Amino acid sequence: MKGKIRTIIFICSLILLIGSLGVIGHHYWVSHQEQKDFESLEVNGGHDVKALHKKNGDIVGWLKIDGTRIDYPVMQTPDENEYYLRRNFRKESSIAGTPFMDAGSVIGTSKNYLIFGHNIKSGTMFHDLLKYKDKSFWKKHKTFTFDMLDGHHKYKVIAAFYSQIYPVKSDKFKYYKQMSITSESEYDSYVRNVKALAEYDTGITPKWGRQLITLSTCAYQVEDGRFAVVAVKIK
Numbered sequence: 001m002k003g004k005i006r007t008i009i010f011i012c013s014l015i016l017l018i019g020s021l022g023v024i025g026h027h028y029w030v031s032h033q034e035q036k037d038f039e040s041l042e043v044n045g046g047h048d049v050k051a052l053h054k055k056n057g058d059i060v061g062w063l064k065i066d067g068t069r070i071d072y073p074v075m076q077t078p079d080e081n082e083y084y085l086r087r088n089f090r091k092e093s094s095i096a097g098t099p100f101m102d103a104g105s106v107i108g109t110s111k112n113y114l115i116f117g118h119n120i121k122s123g124t125m126f127h128d129l130l131k132y133k134d135k136s137f138w139k140k141h142k143t144f145t146f147d148m149l150d151g152h153h154k155y156k157v158i159a160a161f162y163s164q165i166y167p168v169k170s171d172k173f174k175y176y177k178q179m180s181i182t183s184e185s186e187y188d189s190y191v192r193n194v195k196a197l198a199e200y201d202t203g204i205t206p207k208w209g210r211q212l213i214t215l216s217t218c219a220y221q222v223e224d225g226r227f228a229v230v231a232v233k234i235k
Contacts, residue, residue: 065144068128104179114179126217132160155231161197165224184208206232
């Protein structure tokens with residue numbers, strides 16, 4: 001009898017293992033296919049934002065960070081902020097979604113462009129953003145590009161830090177609520193706070209008027225954890 005029970009337990013465990021591996025395999029296969037879909041947007045070794053804008057007017061730019069797999073379009077939908085949370089560039093259903101700029105970041109007005117992207121375990125989307133937790137990585141990749149309709153732009157990283165989603169009534173600094181910075185006092189306060197949270201000192205403190213970008217993704221150091229990288233426009 002004991003032998004039969006052990007056999008049943010073994011078979012059940014094996015079935016669960018095979019099922020789990022199947023789910024994981026399917027996830028990675030879907031992620032691979034979605035990644036190939038983004039790669040198909042490339043034209044002549046690069047990405048023409050103006051040409052892509054004709055295909056989908058929601059695109060606001062193309063983000064590329066060397067040393068990572070971050071090489072994606074960035075979308076924005078003012079009337080439905082999280083529209084691309086689970087949609088690809090073609091507006092089709094997608095597990096990974098597409099990086100998107102918060103609707104509150106008005107291009108040409110806000111001095112901080114807040115951009116969100118999923119942390120996909122297969123290594124796509126903003127997963128590699130967490131490489132910036134290490135100063136050694138930052139030293140080799142201090143800049144990245146964000147091409148927009150008005151041309152090619154380069155940004156330099158000023159801070160990389162862990163945070164989390166805090167209760168509404170908490171007085172903790174909520175970087176993810178700073179999508180529209182339009183005054184010098186807001187700007188200086190934001191820079192001061194992100195540098196205070198930074199994993200290391202970059203030695204860079206932007207002055208009012210210079211455009212900022214904040215890249216945000218999920219992290220798992222705490223419940224509702226987040227990781228963010230803030231950069232200033234240098235070109």
